[in-house]
Amino acid sequence: xxxxxxxxxxxxxxxxxxxxxxxxxxxxxxxxxxxxxxxxxxxxxxxxxxxxxxxxxxxxxxxxxxxxxxxxxxxxxxxxxxxxxxxxxxxxxxxxxxxxxxxxxxxxxxxxxxxxxxxx
Amino acid sequence: xxxxxxxxxxxxxxxxxxxxxxxxxxxxxxxxxxxxxxxxxxxxxxxxxxxxxxxxxxxxxxxxxxxxxxxxxxxxxxxxxxxxxxxxxxxxxxxxxxxxxxxxxxxxxxxxxxxxxxxx
DNA sequence: ATAATATATGAACAATCATTCATATGAGGA
DNA sequence: TCCTCATATGAATGATTGTTCATATATTAT
Numbered sequence: 001x002x003x004x005x006x007x008x009x010x011x012x013x014x015x016x017x018x019x020x021x022x023x024x025x026x027x028x029x030x031x032x033x034x035x036x037x038x039x040x041x042x043x044x045x046x047x048x049x050x051x052x053x054x055x056x057x058x059x060x061x062x063x064x065x066x067x068x069x070x071x072x073x074x075x076x077x078x079x080x081x082x083x084x085x086x087x088x089x090x091x092x093x094x095x096x097x098x099x100x101x102x103x104x105x106x107x108x109x110x111x112x113x114x115x116x117x118x119x120x
Numbered sequence: 121x122x123x124x125x126x127x128x129x130x131x132x133x134x135x136x137x138x139x140x141x142x143x144x145x146x147x148x149x150x151x152x153x154x155x156x157x158x159x160x161x162x163x164x165x166x167x168x169x170x171x172x173x174x175x176x177x178x179x180x181x182x183x184x185x186x187x188x189x190x191x192x193x194x195x196x197x198x199x200x201x202x203x204x205x206x207x208x209x210x211x212x213x214x215x216x217x218x219x220x221x222x223x224x225x226x227x228x229x230x231x232x233x234x235x236x237x238x239x240x
Numbered sequence: 241a242t243a244a245t246a247t248a249t250g251a252a253c254a255a256t257c258a259t260t261c262a263t264a265t266g267a268g269g270a
Numbered sequence: 271t272c273c274t275c276a277t278a279t280g281a282a283t284g285a286t287t288g289t290t291c292a293t294a295t296a297t298t299a300t
Contacts, residue, residue, distance in 0.1 A: 010183030010276075012217065023177045023188060027170065028235075036234050037166040044161035045288075046153045053153070057143045062247060063130030068143060075289055077248055087240070096246045096297050097132065106237040110230060114156050115148075117226040120207070130246075165258075182277060195259055197278055216267050216276045 042086045043110065047071065048079050052107055055089065059101035162206045163230065167191065168199050172227055175209065179221035 013020055027033075042048060050069050054060060060068075066076040080100055083089045090103045102108075133140055147153075162168060170189050174180060180188075186196040200220055203209045210223045222228075 010181065010187065010217075012181055013184040013187055016178075019178050020188070023174050026177065027173050030166075032235075032238070033166045033169050033173070035238055036231070037164055037169050039234050039238060040160050040163035040169075041287095042164075044157055044164040046150075046157040047288080049153050049157050049160075050147065053147050054143055057146065058136075058139050061130065061132055063245095064133040067130065067133055068140070072290075073247070074249085074291080077246095078288075081248075087237075093297090096244095097130075098247065104237070104240065106233050110233045110237075111156070113226050113230045113233065114159050115152075117207075117224070117230075118152070118155055118159060120224065161257095167258075183275095192260075193277070194261080194279085197276095198258075201278080213267095216274095218277065 039086055042082060042088060043114070045079070047075070048083060049111070051076070051079060051083065052088065052102070052111065055100060055102050056108070059092075059099045061097040061099050063097075065100070159206055162202055162208060163234070165199070167195070168203060169231070171196070171199060171203065172208065172222070172231065175220060175222050176228070179212075179219045181217040181219050183217075185220070 028036075047069070051065055054065055054068055062073055062077055062080065065080075066073045069076070080089065080091075084091065084100075087103050088107055089100050091098050091100045093099075148156075167189070171185055174185055174188055182193055182197055182200065185200075186193045189196070200209065200211075204211065204220075207223050208227055209220050211218050211220045213219075
């Protein structure tokens with residue numbers, strides 16, 4: 001039972017079994033590609049991008065971010081949870097307030113490359 | 121009428137008007153941040169990521185990609201349209217077949233940085 | 241213990257999205 | 271022209287998602 005049985009065929013790829021082999025070899029595992037997509041989904045919302053940009057300047061508490069972006073504390077908190085789950089931000093508690101900050105440098109690089117692409 | 125009227129306030133940010141000023145200065149325009157989010161949404165789907173990975177090896181026609189990924193021609197074609205609209209891939213026609221390929225190097229960098237982040 | 245403040249979270253709803261199915265377009269061959 | 275192959279696309283549908291609202295948790299002060 002090949003799960004590709006019901007998929008259309010064309011002839012071009014059969015004639016290039018070397019490429020077919022290289023592709024199937026270099027394509028990462030399905031689970032990794034799924035995780036990668038999940039990561040980029042996080043960048044796929046302008047509220048979350050704004051939060052990341054704001055954290056470029058300085059660590060900040062939830063209420064500050066909400067105020068800066070003109071959004072409710074709840075909406076920001078929900079988004080911070082997603083950013084936290086993806087390990088894009090980290091936090092530290094100081095009394096009642098929780099300060100969030102960027103977790104590593106990949107965020108800047110990824111957003112920067114995105115900006116570069118748009119600028120072209 | 122300040123549209124922030126209904127937003128909660130906290131005190132910490134008032135005491136750091138320098139940071140507030142820097143953030144509002146460095147934060148790109150809303151429209152750009154929106155476009156940036158739209159771009160990353162494209163990377164936020166494992167089918168599209170697979171297509172991009174496959175195109176790392178070589179240009180390929182729609183049917184080849186569908187066959188390689190075990191998906192229907194229609195599903196792939198719809199996704200190729202989105203990738204095309206975001207200028208992540210380009211195409212050339214040769215008779216009946218249309219060959220797709222990567223548009224520029226940002227794709228590799230962005231996916232690479234995403235992988236790096238996952239690996240940490 | 242009670243109140244006040246900062247943050248987190250569950251449920252609900254509207255909006256967005258990926259895939260499927262059916263069908264259309266376009267190009268080459270008989 | 272008619273048929274076939276490769277690709278594109280519109281409509282429908284089930285699934286996912288961002289925000290809101292109400293409420294819960296956690297910490298500090300009185």
